[in-house]
Amino acid sequence: QVQLVESGGGLVQPGGSLRLSCAASGSISVIGAMAWYRQAPGKQRELVADITRSGSANYADSVKGRFTISRDNAKKMVYLQMNSLKPEDTAVYYCNLVVTNDWGQGTQVTVSS
Numbered sequence: 001q002v003q004l005v006e007s008g009g010g011l012v013q014p015g016g017s018l019r020l021s022c023a024a025s026g027s028i029s030v031i032g033a034m035a036w037y038r039q040a041p042g043k044q045r046e047l048v049a050d051i052t053r054s055g056s057a058n059y060a061d062s063v064k065g066r067f068t069i070s071r072d073n074a075k076k077m078v079y080l081q082m083n084s085l086k087p088e089d090t091a092v093y094y095c096n097l098v099v100t101n102d103w104g105q106g107t108q109v110t111v112s113s
Helices: none
Strands: 002-007 010-012 018-026 034-039 046-051 057-059 067-072 077-082 091-097 107-111
Touching: 002 091, 018 034, 018 091, 018 107, 034 067, 034 077, 046 067, 046 077, 057 067
Parallel strands: 010 107
Antiparallel strands: 002 018, 018 077, 034 046, 034 091, 046 057, 067 077, 091 107
């Protein structure tokens, strides 16, 4: 059983920044590929970014150049640095462990003036 706990969400003005964190724990010693998804009200959950254990990352076109995914394997942590935030980035952001398809509970990000 793997537990994923997100943190770092909140209310931010357009153009601002937030850093999301995801802590993995439980019966897993090595964390493989991880991903961040988001789900806005009335919309399907969508992939924001993913990262392999070695650090190779991919991004949705909508966040390229603004968001950066990173990880700390020793701490079993994954991060999402979000810059130049836009109102359309408003969503619940979820952490995902790809190999087991485990999910965190989500953290709300609201971009509004």
